[in-house]
Amino acid sequence: MPLNIYDISRRAGVSIATVSRVLNNSPHVSENTRKKVMAVIEGCGYVPNAFARGLGLNSMQTIGLLCPNASDPYLAQALANLERSFRAHGYDCLLSCTDKELSARMQGVELLRTRHVDGMVLMGSSFIEAEDRNNDFIREAAKAVPILLLNGSFPCDNVYGVLCDDQRAACEATQLLLDSGRRRILYLYHSQNYSGRKKLAGYCDALASRGVELDESLMSYFGEDKTSVYQVRDHLLALERQGLEFDAVFTSEDILAVGAVKYAIAAGKKVPDDLSIIGYNNSSYCLCCNPELTSVDNKLSAICDHIVATMMGVLEGREMPQKTVFTGEIIRRGSTL
Amino acid sequence: MPLNIYDISRRAGVSIATVSRVLNNSPHVSENTRKKVMAVIEGCGYVPNAFARGLGLNSMQTIGLLCPNASDPYLAQALANLERSFRAHGYDCLLSCTDKELSARMQGVELLRTRHVDGMVLMGSSFIEAEDRNNDFIREAAKAVPILLLNGSFPCDNVYGVLCDDQRAACEATQLLLDSGRRRILYLYHSQNYSGRKKLAGYCDALASRGVELDESLMSYFGEDKTSVYQVRDHLLALERQGLEFDAVFTSEDILAVGAVKYAIAAGKKVPDDLSIIGYNNSSYCLCCNPELTSVDNKLSAICDHIVATMMGVLEGREMPQKTVFTGEIIRRGSTL
DNA sequence: GGAGATGCTGTAAACGCTTTCATAAACGCT
DNA sequence: AGCGTTTATGAAAGCGTTTACAGCATCTCC
Numbered sequence: 001m002p003l004n005i006y007d008i009s010r011r012a013g014v015s016i017a018t019v020s021r022v023l024n025n026s027p028h029v030s031e032n033t034r035k036k037v038m039a040v041i042e043g044c045g046y047v048p049n050a051f052a053r054g055l056g057l058n059s060m061q062t063i064g065l066l067c068p069n070a071s072d073p074y075l076a077q078a079l080a081n082l083e084r085s086f087r088a089h090g091y092d093c094l095l096s097c098t099d100k101e102l103s104a105r106m107q108g109v110e111l112l113r114t115r116h117v118d119g120m121v122l123m124g125s126s127f128i129e130a131e132d133r134n135n136d137f138i139r140e141a142a143k144a145v146p147i148l149l150l151n152g153s154f155p156c157d158n159v160y161g162v163l164c165d166d167q168r169a170a171c172e173a174t175q176l177l178l179d180s181g182r183r184r185i186l187y188l189y190h191s192q193n194y195s196g197r198k199k200l201a202g203y204c205d206a207l208a209s210r211g212v213e214l215d216e217s218l219m220s221y222f223g224e225d226k227t228s229v230y231q232v233r234d235h236l237l238a239l240e241r242q243g244l245e246f247d248a249v250f251t252s253e254d255i256l257a258v259g260a261v262k263y264a265i266a267a268g269k270k271v272p273d274d275l276s277i278i279g280y281n282n283s284s285y286c287l288c289c290n291p292e293l294t295s296v297d298n299k300l301s302a303i304c305d306h307i308v309a310t311m312m313g314v315l316e317g318r319e320m321p322q323k324t325v326f327t328g329e330i331i332r333r334g335s336t337l
Numbered sequence: 338m339p340l341n342i343y344d345i346s347r348r349a350g351v352s353i354a355t356v357s358r359v360l361n362n363s364p365h366v367s368e369n370t371r372k373k374v375m376a377v378i379e380g381c382g383y384v385p386n387a388f389a390r391g392l393g394l395n396s397m398q399t400i401g402l403l404c405p406n407a408s409d410p411y412l413a414q415a416l417a418n419l420e421r422s423f424r425a426h427g428y429d430c431l432l433s434c435t436d437k438e439l440s441a442r443m444q445g446v447e448l449l450r451t452r453h454v455d456g457m458v459l460m461g462s463s464f465i466e467a468e469d470r471n472n473d474f475i476r477e478a479a480k481a482v483p484i485l486l487l488n489g490s491f492p493c494d495n496v497y498g499v500l501c502d503d504q505r506a507a508c509e510a511t512q513l514l515l516d517s518g519r520r521r522i523l524y525l526y527h528s529q530n531y532s533g534r535k536k537l538a539g540y541c542d543a544l545a546s547r548g549v550e551l552d553e554s555l556m557s558y559f560g561e562d563k564t565s566v567y568q569v570r571d572h573l574l575a576l577e578r579q580g581l582e583f584d585a586v587f588t589s590e591d592i593l594a595v596g597a598v599k600y601a602i603a604a605g606k607k608v609p610d611d612l613s614i615i616g617y618n619n620s621s622y623c624l625c626c627n628p629e630l631t632s633v634d635n636k637l638s639a640i641c642d643h644i645v646a647t648m649m650g651v652l653e654g655r656e657m658p659q660k661t662v663f664t665g666e667i668i669r670r671g672s673t674l
Numbered sequence: 675g676g677a678g679a680t681g682c683t684g685t686a687a688a689c690g691c692t693t694t695c696a697t698a699a700a701c702g703c704t
Numbered sequence: 705a706g707c708g709t710t711t712a713t714g715a716a717a718g719c720g721t722t723t724a725c726a727g728c729a730t731c732t733c734c
Contacts (some may be wrong), residue, residue: 029713050390054391054719065432071414075413076416080408083434097416187556245696285622341720354683386719389689648708
């Protein structure tokens with residue numbers, strides 16, 4: 001039987017209203033009473049009941065984190081960053097992992113309806129559909145609480161995007177390959193989501209900027225499961241057998257680039273001499289390969305910090321920028337010339 | 338202004354008690370009223386207020402997940418598994434990441450005191466200290482809610498351990514190295530926690546079983562930060578310069594084994610011909626190396642499933658085994674003969 | 675036909691806070 | 705001294721549930 005606010009009020013010789021005011025840092029308490037009440041509170045280690053507080057305030061200082069795939073080290077890193085930072089601001093995080101995009105939507109809505117989270121972070125732009133009518137769930141949720149998009153952008157009130165300029169970064173990565181003499185650059189991607197489309201656009205931009213013609217047969221899609229390393233390797237081997245020529249690979253995720261390295265090993269090609277490879281995310285996978293992977297650092301920790309700052313700002317009623325764009329940076333390692 | 342239980346009771350022509358009974362599947366409701374009330378509830382999409390419910394029941398169906406390092410792919414995978422499974426049972430998960438062990442304890446207690454979680458999962462045995470008096474926080478927390486240990490064991494009421502027999506698995510892994518002719522086996526480990534100690538014991542068991550003398554200079558400790566890949570590489574290079582001889586490496590985590598591969602590359606040694614390497618966890622890092630890493634699969638997903646099942650059992654008042662041990666399995670890949 | 679079960683439903687009291695409103699005290703001013 | 709203003713406090717009404725308890729039919733069985 002933990003203590004309640006009545007116990008404190010009795011011991012401090014004040015009313016529960018005063019105790020409540022002390023707890024909530026209300027200015028309408030004299031310095032004297034504040035001290036007296038605080039002394040009692042600390043003396044007996046009283047902690048206000050969060051459920052009752054939630055009932056009164058209709059909030060429990062909770063943020064929902066919707067994560068499409070927590071086992072991806074990149075998103076896992078984001079998860080850790082976000083959680084730590086929100087906690088520092090006094091907010092706890094409810095996690096909601098999900099494989100399938102459809103259920104992701106449901107879970108987001110559920111989190112809102114059943115847990116009354118104060119805000120949600122959609123981690124990864126896979127939440128944003130190309131077909132706009134499928135995005136109603138975001139618009140709907142945004143009516144209730146602020147929605148923050150990690151690596152996405154969406155024009156809607158109360159929705160805030162914090163992202164890397166993937167188009168530009170992808171363009172620069174591709175240009176790096178082109179400018180080292182490569183002409184047949186494979187583009188491998190995981191999913192056709194918001195940032196996936198941006199990266200593709202950047203890839204095209206780069207080709208255009210160097211006067212290289214786009215060849216659709218150089219672009220391949222892969223599912224999101226764990227076996228994609230082998231999938232990529234086998235796919236590239238198959239392409240080679242079919243006579244397709246390529247001298248570089250650019251991927252939308254590091255794990256796919258790992259697959260490209262596997263291919264090179266299987267095909268007896270030297271990286272980067274015979275095949276240049278650039279990944280995306282600059283995740284811990286990059287250091288595991290030999291040679292180590294050149295990759296695009298898309299400023300995850302800055303993005304996470306900014307997401308938390310924006311969420312806090314919005315929750316405190318401040319005006320916040322609807323879209324913040326960071327500039328990616330290519331981290332050159334051994335997989336490129 | 339969402340609907341409340343009074344709105345439903347009015348529309349259904351019953352009292353709020355009856356509505357509540359319908360919502361909680363109480364048997365004391367006639368089939369007729371149940372149907373009538375359900376129809377109203379579904380008709381208007383009513384969802385009971387979780388805060389009020391929490392206040393009444395002193396529970397919000399929430400599990401606290403204490404994760405020492407969410408950016409580790411292995412733990413991230415566990416996080417995803419646990420969350421999905423708890424959600425399927427109607428429980429949401431509050432995440433609490435932490436780098437430092439001390440603050441981990443604080444956060445666990447805080448989660449309990451401020452959030453009234455119904456149970457906690459301590460992910461990774463780094464929560465269990467070698468010095469027993471430092472484990473009071475577990476004992477304390479266990480008085481309030483069931484505590485589940487992922488990869489740990491702790492003799493205390495209301496604390497349940499689900500783990501892999503790391504000692505045996507480490508022994509078998511080391512024996513595998515010994516039986517392929519290796520005699521000078523480095524053991525690299527991340528931290529001196531519960532499972533760290535077990536693995537060490539297994540390593541020693543294996544040496545004893547084959548009559549090989551233990552050499553303390555073959556054991557090295559590394560911190561937990563991300564740079565450990567390079568740390569390991571440089572450390573091994575230094576050992577080599579000092580004249581220490583070794584023909585195999587066994588590590589407590591895959592990421593350290595990746596560092597050993599880096600060392601082999603830097604030192605111009607062939608894996609596995611000049612140097613055999615075995616990691617631990619069978620994480621996604623294993624596939625990134627060349628050759629791919631032999632590693633101990635410690636049955637993460639089985640452990641996670643069992644954690645959730647045990648937690649649910651305890652919460653439903655059933656008797657549950659205090660300790661469940663899975664048997665690890667060595668996954669042989671290219672880094673061993 | 676009435677006593678005693680049995681089954682269903684409603685009333686009202688928690689649960690532990692926040693917050694509005696009223697009141698009382700203290701203060702400054704003429 | 706008297707008045708209006710400001711400041712500090714308390715009483716009480718929510719917030720939306722759960723649940724103990726009471727009440728009322730209906731039924732069973734002598």
